[in-house]
Amino acid sequence: MKKEGCGIAGIALTQGNAASPIFYALYALQHRGQESAGIAVCSGGAKGGKENEISGWKKDISLKKGMGFVYEVFSTQQLESLEGNIGIGHVRYSTMGASRVENAEPLLANYRRGKIAIAHNGNLVNALELRSELEREGRIFHSDTDTEVMAQLLAKELMRHDPIGAIKELMKCVVGSYSLVILMDNTLIGVRDPLGIKPLCLGELKDGGEGNGEGYIIASESPAIDTLGWNLIRDVRPGEVLVIKPSQGSRRSRVAENDLESHQLYRGVNSAHCVFEYVYFARSDSVLDGRLVYDVRMKMGKRLVEEQGVEADMVSPVPDSGTTFAIGYAKRSGIDYMEGFIKNRYVGRTFIMPEKASRDTAVRLKLNVVQANVEGKRIVLVDDSIVRGTTSRIIVDYLKKKGAKEVHLRIGSPPIIAPCYLGINTPTRDELLASKRTTADICEFLNADSIGYLSMEGLIDSVGIDANNLCLGCLTGKYPVEIPGEVCIARQLKLTQF
């Protein structure tokens, strides 16, 4: 179905090992990627800012990564063997075919002054071009990732600049979405692209229980912070670079500025937050840009009633993606909320369906119709979005076969008409159900009694962010960065002086 990008987390503790909390954070971000997981840690920090004089620092970075869920990649024993108070972690999306451990992150590389580890969520639109340039300098690449492109650029710039200067140069070159956590020089660095396309947030541990002292976390979504029992401070700002050096001296004399530096390298007039984080990607308990996603989705569901209300006997979600929308719809419409489907909670990552099994069987393994709930009923079936429509069609048929009288599809977002170049792995235009079909055609194709999409206004109002600050590329075909062959509504960005 829909594929997510990746999830990242970086943690800096004043004492204790970072690997366990990173593991928990990745656990909470597992929905952003199930293909591979990795954690890199090192010992970091400084007494009075003079880290170079202290010979005792272990500068080396330890890395462990592998294919599979976070809990499959890491045993307790392995977590304990990853020693160091700062670290970063990554979960990667699941794709067909070319999934290889070489592409798993964090990427670890040796450069002139030591080791550097990088974890990335996003997609560069000029990665191939940058890679060609680097290869023309005689460089070699070990993976197919744009993360390695950034690592090479960074290593190159670090010859001439300090870390912040090098990151600034990196940000001048790369175009696209990138939320990064970086481990270098015993320091944790967080970077969010100037348009803030992919989410990234900052949290802290004040009175660290469990022997962890105090700490900071930079993560893709706030539930990673909640899971640790830490506190969300704020989003990382578009164009902002955060540098965290955990002080290991007396906590009393700590001067906060030494620990957490913010460098606002870019200041944009506008940003371009991915609207699909609100619609589908983010957990509903995430707080993005100060907004609870659950609340946004409830609003979308309610708005659907206003825009596309229909008489019916029950409101059912397509679990789990449509659940919050459906609760909102039910509340506003006064129609009973009732589960038409029960989802199998044990559908596994690794199972590959026998070839001869039909698509129907694949859907039935995941979703079972509660026949008695749907028999003879007029059903409002609520989902977040429709991509190819293949599954939606089977689901509608399934309901009807089990006796549903009417099935009215209500979709919590406008039609997807264009590819996404800033997340990953979306279908081509031809594969998108809505790219070349009228709503009536779609309704017929899906065998539904009616279909109602949320309007663009409804979407934007529900999110509560001005359209000029959202990326609506997949819904409008107009993108916030230049992409060859596509329409661009560029945002204004200013590089800061410092």
Added chain:
Amino acid sequence: MKKEGCGIAGIALTQGNAASPIFYALYALQHRGQESAGIAVCSGGAKGGKENEISGWKKDISLKKGMGFVYEVFSTQQLESLEGNIGIGHVRYSTMGASRVENAEPLLANYRRGKIAIAHNGNLVNALELRSELEREGRIFHSDTDTEVMAQLLAKELMRHDPIGAIKELMKCVVGSYSLVILMDNTLIGVRDPLGIKPLCLGELKDGGEGNGEGYIIASESPAIDTLGWNLIRDVRPGEVLVIKPSQGSRRSRVAENDLESHQLYRGVNSAHCVFEYVYFARSDSVLDGRLVYDVRMKMGKRLVEEQGVEADMVSPVPDSGTTFAIGYAKRSGIDYMEGFIKNRYVGRTFIMPEKASRDTAVRLKLNVVQANVEGKRIVLVDDSIVRGTTSRIIVDYLKKKGAKEVHLRIGSPPIIAPCYLGINTPTRDELLASKRTTADICEFLNADSIGYLSMEGLIDSVGIDANNLCLGCLTGKYPVEIPGEVCIARQLKLTQF
């Protein structure tokens, strides 16, 4: 938390391999056991009932079993290597410690006339006694399971009786709950104990797509049948033995009676269906004894409003076990249904928490409070039942820490005051929160603002089965079979003549 027993499924096809549909059925029964899974198949059936004359039958049974989820134990390749048109499968519960592949089922044994495979859901209360008797005859045992006890008894009786006669003798000896599927003599046999304690149902495939001809299925719960796209016929009756020999001749001339024989070995005046299948064990989309579990749980939720109504701002379930109850509660009370928690869908089977991690962390990994939903709210928190209460307490505290103004616990069943001897793995009386505490004590212990359990009458009315036909042992301390040291309200059973 709570542990289930096991799930079983047996399938007989007139053509094609049974392993794939058994696999799908186990997939749908995965919630009944995640520790191990197994499938045994053989070629079975008869042309004109004279199977012994046909030399071409492959009589041998192939078995594959292993630790883990169904999809972990079986690759597509392995499924395809299991050839045979009849077979049985089993998923086993997850326990700490002594989980061993030797205890995984189906159990496969050689006896005088060939091989026999058995899969079992239930618990014998006289297994140790029976085993001692068998050992006194000089027999040896390879596992610790009561399934092996039944296999030995069966093999012994098969010396003197035909299969039905032998099963009748077996049923005379054993006391407890047992739903069985058995593979022997190229025949699939289903057995449900005379009290019908554990569920078992029968389904069929009429116009078999996917090259599978026609077929029968005997499974723990009906979603196993739904998942295949087959049709539920009815429950297997308490004390009934079903014998299925798939005819492989011309389907036109098929006489149904040859294929599916029913032997009502026992006729009880009363049965003793496990009430907790309705409360917790079964999937909500299961149909047990003609009742949709979803519907029963909705009724329980509504009844809770009548019995234990309370003023509040929102109704939230403890996901996922409390969800249907909460939907019912919200509907009847008119209070908004709103998710106070988001459950992490990726919590894995194999992960063992680092020892130093607190119980709080363990809960936070599974459940995250949606702070904005609960802040300042008076919450009705609905769950299906409380066993030890340790998790409930953390959950209530968690809500309050996130700003909930009041937390009113509403439980969809009466207090659990006694152990279960007929399912598995329940705590001792001392560990049960309600065994020695008043409701007020419990409320205080759980730090809730109020607690309301469903009454016994409310439970029985909602299920819609007479108390004399239910096993209410864990709620009353009175059991339908004799258990040393416990009160017994025996049911009347009559062995049928035949």
Added chain:
Amino acid sequence: MKKEGCGIAGIALTQGNAASPIFYALYALQHRGQESAGIAVCSGGAKGGKENEISGWKKDISLKKGMGFVYEVFSTQQLESLEGNIGIGHVRYSTMGASRVENAEPLLANYRRGKIAIAHNGNLVNALELRSELEREGRIFHSDTDTEVMAQLLAKELMRHDPIGAIKELMKCVVGSYSLVILMDNTLIGVRDPLGIKPLCLGELKDGGEGNGEGYIIASESPAIDTLGWNLIRDVRPGEVLVIKPSQGSRRSRVAENDLESHQLYRGVNSAHCVFEYVYFARSDSVLDGRLVYDVRMKMGKRLVEEQGVEADMVSPVPDSGTTFAIGYAKRSGIDYMEGFIKNRYVGRTFIMPEKASRDTAVRLKLNVVQANVEGKRIVLVDDSIVRGTTSRIIVDYLKKKGAKEVHLRIGSPPIIAPCYLGINTPTRDELLASKRTTADICEFLNADSIGYLSMEGLIDSVGIDANNLCLGCLTGKYPVEIPGEVCIARQLKLTQF
């Protein structure tokens, strides 16, 4: 090629864990079986012979077994988790196809008074018949092994007899070869069949280093004892049962008889030692029946010169099986010993040749001709025996292709003309090269310039045991026990009174 039976070892220590020395012993017996390995241990022994009064004894037996080499099955961690001062171990032969972990040994079973573990080297010729009898009593079997037949018989007899009495009854029933180590009642028991067909020897540790106190070992071959640095005492006698209960009291007051009891249950006028242990199965550093195998093989090689001398430029073994024979041949003949082949030491257990690879490639992977050594030479090529002859033919061709002028095969044993029923897995008569061919035919088939087998007299003289005390079945077609359809030269056996 040729397949061995199994290797067994049992160890009883006065202190410390038996698992590690058993592991080392199995390491030394690895040549007897590479398919699977297993170790079972328990805590055993007695203070003053009153073990039943001591409640502290752990009576339970721990078992670990798996497929593969000993060092693949056991990690150091796993060895350490096997606690107990007495135990037994087993390595199993490698076969094609039906190798299953269910058949791996030791076999562990529960019987009336506890657990019993058995490991077996040998083959019963009446196993199927005994199994049928047991199945007629309604017993079930979990494996296909004759070891389980013996376990069932033993458990049955233990109802009526003490352990020695039960073993006596067992030995009355079973016909064939069996060297056994048994763990039961916290006691280690060793059994060798009345004809002493398969080897079994006894060793001891007097001044136990490494914290192991003192100890006894019963093992298939003496290098298992050497590897531990312990001392060989003697062979277990045909028909003898050894019972070892490690005393854990003060070692000073120890009365040796309490620790090691010998029960000579059978006294035969003759025995029937497998002559192929001397020819091929046993390690050349084994001492069997007081004879060093290396010495026997040297004698065979020398005798070959006397019987089948030929003019030549060099003597080369087929490594490794022909090496000692070739050294003997070279010494007696005065012809230079020179390696015509170098064997690849890394040929692995698990590698399965791609189907299209020729047999030639398979041989070349194992053996490489040293071209410069063989070019233009007349070679005496010495091997221990020829079974099917397929490999021998390729080897001769290979030498000739690399320029050997003449290849004279000299074989350290007479032609194999009949199957072995008392070891395992030998070919049928039809597959045996020599069963229906004259020596001249064989020579032509193998493309050799001459072939010379050792005579029967030469064999017997070299071994130094009277023909009446050897099993020569595969060389004569006459067997020491009754086998349907075969000629039997029965040995006289007398049951001892006691």
Added chain:
Amino acid sequence: MKKEGCGIAGIALTQGNAASPIFYALYALQHRGQESAGIAVCSGGAKGGKENEISGWKKDISLKKGMGFVYEVFSTQQLESLEGNIGIGHVRYSTMGASRVENAEPLLANYRRGKIAIAHNGNLVNALELRSELEREGRIFHSDTDTEVMAQLLAKELMRHDPIGAIKELMKCVVGSYSLVILMDNTLIGVRDPLGIKPLCLGELKDGGEGNGEGYIIASESPAIDTLGWNLIRDVRPGEVLVIKPSQGSRRSRVAENDLESHQLYRGVNSAHCVFEYVYFARSDSVLDGRLVYDVRMKMGKRLVEEQGVEADMVSPVPDSGTTFAIGYAKRSGIDYMEGFIKNRYVGRTFIMPEKASRDTAVRLKLNVVQANVEGKRIVLVDDSIVRGTTSRIIVDYLKKKGAKEVHLRIGSPPIIAPCYLGINTPTRDELLASKRTTADICEFLNADSIGYLSMEGLIDSVGIDANNLCLGCLTGKYPVEIPGEVCIARQLKLTQF
């Protein structure tokens, strides 16, 4: 004990897949490295030399590598999935600790024009210096190997030069030993360093059976060629680069020069072949520089008699390293060749001895004294060399404990007094037994009755190569390349014009 470097093999076929023959070749080179194995293949070749015009070529390189023996890393299935008619393979030495799959080879990298795969046997002495230079250019490294250093240099030079030109530049920079096989531009390239320190040879398949057409092989040692049944052509010459493009057109019109080009980039007045390849590293059936290693070792053994003859009753090797030397010693001296030890053929790669096990146990697991062979005997014990001497001491003691009257050590090479910088993983000077001890001290330390090393002259005469063309660094402390802090006897090298 002693550790080897690595083994490499490259194969180009006119048709069929190269992976299987590479696999077999690595099998034959397994003694050169047991830690990891890898194979990289691609489709290569040209019709009429215009490969760029043919769009159909698959240019991509497929790689599979892993930890363990060749047969553990590759299943038949995996071999078959590696499609392509040219390829390279690598086996890596086994070390303690830092063995990681990231360091396994072949190394695969993307560079400007596609992919490049490299496998390396040898050691650069200026790798760190070169790496620092490259890092100063802002490059990043993913591994710790000098192979990656060479890959980066090569990619860099390929910006300005054609492949041969780039390799020439590479060879100007790097100092040390390197035998390389490279896959790039659908071409197989073999490189041997200007001093020819590590071996590399060339073979061919003329009338390819098994559907493989014709082919060339470049491999570390000739048994890799023998194992395939192919023919050894000659050694790759020091300073030579071989370029093989398999023509895939009609084989009749093939012009051989198109397929195999030789570029003699360097012409040295002298070479510096590693003398330890003759003493220990190479298989005894290898032909190095036109000399059969078996023959060289026989000569060494005979020369030992002349230089260090001693009266004795038997000559025994330390198996397997001393075997050929001992056969030579026995032949020249007329003293009986007799095995004092039997080596366990099943000693595994992965087994880690329990910590408390003594070194004695470790030796006994590998070697068992044949007591009857050694008792009361005066033994000449022959080995190839002594490094630390720890094992030798245990072996001598072991013989004496088993009754040997006298043990006279005879060593087939002079004392090792200095580290090796051009192979790998040798001990420091302090760990070398002979670095600071007289022969008398060594004899006493090893508890031998006498010790006799081969003289330098004896060694050189036996090898038959002038000392000026050998690397004798570990025996003299004088090295053929400049190594900081060590004496250098540099060789003259001339870069060829072309």
